[in-house]
Amino acid sequence: MTPSETVIRVEHLRKVYKHTIAVEDISFDVGRGEIFGLLGSNGAGKTTTVECLEGIRRADGGSIRVLGLDPQRQASALRGRVGSQLQESRLPDHLKVWEALELFAGLAPRALDWRELLNAWGLAEKRSSSFASLSGGQRQRLFVALALVSDPEIVVLDEMTTGLDPAARHVAWELIEEIRDRGATVVLVTHFMDEAERLCDRVAVVERGRIVALGAPVALIDEHAPELRVVFTAGDRDVGWLAGLDHVRAVTQGGPRVTVHGDGPVLALVAAALVERGMVPRDLRVERPSLEDVFLGLTGHHVED
Amino acid sequence: MQRRLHPLRALKAVLRLTWVELKLFVREPTTAVFVFAFPVALLFVMGEIFGTRGDSDLFFRGFEAMDYYVPAYFALVAASIGVIMLPAHLTGYRQGGVLRRFRAALVPMWIVLGAQVAAALVLAALGAVLVWFFGWLVYGVSRPADALAVAVAFIVTTVCFAAIGALLGALLPAPRAAQGAGLMLFFVMLFVSGTGPPTEVMTSLMVTIGEWLPLSHAVLAIQDAWLGFGWNSTALLILAAVALAASLGALRAYRWK
Ligand SMILES: Nc1ncnc2c1ncn2[C@@H]1O[C@H](COP(=O)(O)OP(=O)(O)OP(=O)(O)O)[C@@H](O)[C@H]1O
Numbered sequence: 001m002t003p004s005e006t007v008i009r010v011e012h013l014r015k016v017y018k019h020t021i022a023v024e025d026i027s028f029d030v031g032r033g034e035i036f037g038l039l040g041s042n043g044a045g046k047t048t049t050v051e052c053l054e055g056i057r058r059a060d061g062g063s064i065r066v067l068g069l070d071p072q073r074q075a076s077a078l079r080g081r082v083g084s085q086l087q088e089s090r091l092p093d094h095l096k097v098w099e100a101l102e103l104f105a106g107l108a109p110r111a112l113d114w115r116e117l118l119n120a121w122g123l124a125e126k127r128s129s130s131f132a133s134l135s136g137g138q139r140q141r142l143f144v145a146l147a148l149v150s151d152p153e154i155v156v157l158d159e160m161t162t163g164l165d166p167a168a169r170h171v172a173w174e175l176i177e178e179i180r181d182r183g184a185t186v187v188l189v190t191h192f193m194d195e196a197e198r199l200c201d202r203v204a205v206v207e208r209g210r211i212v213a214l215g216a217p218v219a220l221i222d223e224h225a226p227e228l229r230v231v232f233t234a235g236d237r238d239v240g241w242l243a244g245l246d247h248v249r250a251v252t253q254g255g256p257r258v259t260v261h262g263d264g265p266v267l268a269l270v271a272a273a274l275v276e277r278g279m280v281p282r283d284l285r286v287e288r289p290s291l292e293d294v295f296l297g298l299t300g301h302h303v304e305d
Numbered sequence: 306m307q308r309r310l311h312p313l314r315a316l317k318a319v320l321r322l323t324w325v326e327l328k329l330f331v332r333e334p335t336t337a338v339f340v341f342a343f344p345v346a347l348l349f350v351m352g353e354i355f356g357t358r359g360d361s362d363l364f365f366r367g368f369e370a371m372d373y374y375v376p377a378y379f380a381l382v383a384a385s386i387g388v389i390m391l392p393a394h395l396t397g398y399r400q401g402g403v404l405r406r407f408r409a410a411l412v413p414m415w416i417v418l419g420a421q422v423a424a425a426l427v428l429a430a431l432g433a434v435l436v437w438f439f440g441w442l443v444y445g446v447s448r449p450a451d452a453l454a455v456a457v458a459f460i461v462t463t464v465c466f467a468a469i470g471a472l473l474g475a476l477l478p479a480p481r482a483a484q485g486a487g488l489m490l491f492f493v494m495l496f497v498s499g500t501g502p503p504t505e506v507m508t509s510l511m512v513t514i515g516e517w518l519p520l521s522h523a524v525l526a527i528q529d530a531w532l533g534f535g536w537n538s539t540a541l542l543i544l545a546a547v548a549l550a551a552s553l554g555a556l557r558a559y560r561w562k
Pocket residue numbers: 017018020021022023040041042043044045046047048049087
């Protein structure tokens with residue numbers, strides 16, 4: 001997709017802490033109305049990157065434009081236009097949920113009705129609970145609600161669904177899509193590949209402070225993990241001959257279980273050949289590559305060391 | 306397109322945050338005990354020791370002991386808020402990421418600190434009224450010679466200590482360190498500023514140390530106004546200068562964190 005209007009432009013971003021190069025060289029654009037994902041191993045530099053966008057950290061090199069403005073030098077002009085959830089933050093222990101929402105709504109130039117956010121994010125029951133008494137997932141939802149209360153044009157969510165139960169996560173996904181449908185742009189840092197695949201128009205995979213892949217999830221899968229796997233149970237019959245079929249790259253047999261690695265129409269070809277030889281396995285199925293395969297392929301070797 | 310912060314909006318933001326801070330203070334009883342109870346308790350101790358002595362010509366600047374201590378403890382209330390309560394509170398905010406939340410919402414730091422100062426003023430006023438009420442109730446302490454001058458000196462004192470608290474909150478590494486350093490500073494000041502033993506019995510070394518710490522000037526500024534010596538402009542100027550320097554230092558220090 002070609003974004004109509006660029007709302008975030010990051011060029012050769014660089015950020016060095018005392019002993020670590022957190023971000024070496026990162027560039028990307030985000031278009032209005034996009035949901036843009038940042039994936040990457042722990043310590044890859046995702047949080048550092050979004051904190052530079054949010055104006056919380058000063059970049060050491062490169063340039064950042066958010067809605068055409070410099071988040072460091074023109075921060076006051078961005079107030080209320082960018083909503084940030086933050087991977088790590090707290091509120092005062094004794095602050096109540098409704099007080100937090102009312103406070104941040106009051107500090108924003110223009111605010112949504114925080115009572116609606118309270119309901120939408122499932123916090124109505126907890127409205128009078130103190131921050132300290134909230135569970136991890138409830139805190140997380142409160143932070144997302146706080147990020148949204150100023151009705152921002154850009155929403156930055158750093159591991160928004162970490163700590164949410166499966167039902168809450170699905171609700172969160174729907175709410176994020178709703179936010180986008182209302183015209184906001186979303187930058188989403190996540191470790192959940194299903195979340196990225198489901199929500200993001202484009203994702204960038206960050207590794208050691210650089211972007212190693214960028215594109216729509218489907219395009220990345222085609223490019224980096226085109227391989228399909230056909231899996232079935234063959235008992236003790238030898239199926240080595242499958243390797244001779246078109247579109248088959250390799251056959252591995254572990255005990256009774258056979259995995260055929262291939263691409264394109266490999267499933268149909270394998271099925272036909274098996275039937276022709278009188279084999280009709282009941283559990284023949286194809287495993288399609290997912291973003292997770294792309295991710296592991298691009299970053300897996302780093303996770304180990 | 307640019308949404309600059311209108312002064313009236315900024316004031317509203319400060320008031321909003323102040324209100325929240327006051328509610329948080331009420332919900333954290335341990336700090337409340339120290340800020341409100343300690344000066345009163347100390348006033349009681351001093352009252353029991355010196356309250357009925359007849360040789361007040363030699364001590365207490367020629368006044369009754371309680372007329373000397375009540376205004377002095379107004380300053381003590383402000384000091385306990387500034388050097389004990391605020392540094393621990395703000396280092397906690399800094400470390401826990403509460404300040405990051407404000408920064409992410411692009412709330413200017415001066416609004417956050419302004420609310421701390423405003424909350425400190427409210428609490429200090431309550432603490433001072435409590436000290437005064439206790440002094441009146443138990444020892445019959447009467448009214449100040451110049452109420453306006455007392456009020457001004459008290460406000461300058463409180464702002465000064467709140468600014469010092471904000472600066473310490475930026476510089477000290479963690480709430481525990483802040484608590485330790487704050488208590489230490491508080492008790493050193495207490496003993497050399499005329500709030501412990503009266504100035505007349507202090508050695509010249511104690512007096513000198515006291516002169517380098519803000520509490521002695523705060524005590525003089527408020528006491529002079531209370532006892533009828535008028536405006537102590539030297540003390541007020543020193544306090545104002547410290548307040549200004551500490552505020553600027555605090556804003557700078559938080560910007561770099
Ligand atoms: N305040 C800091 N001081 C020093 N080093 C830091 C600081 N914050 C992050 N780093 C380092 O910078 C690198 C990038 O960190 P960052 O938080 O951006 O990673 P991340 O991609 O968000 O990781 P995660 O998935 O674990 O959240 C890491 O090596 C980290 O140790």
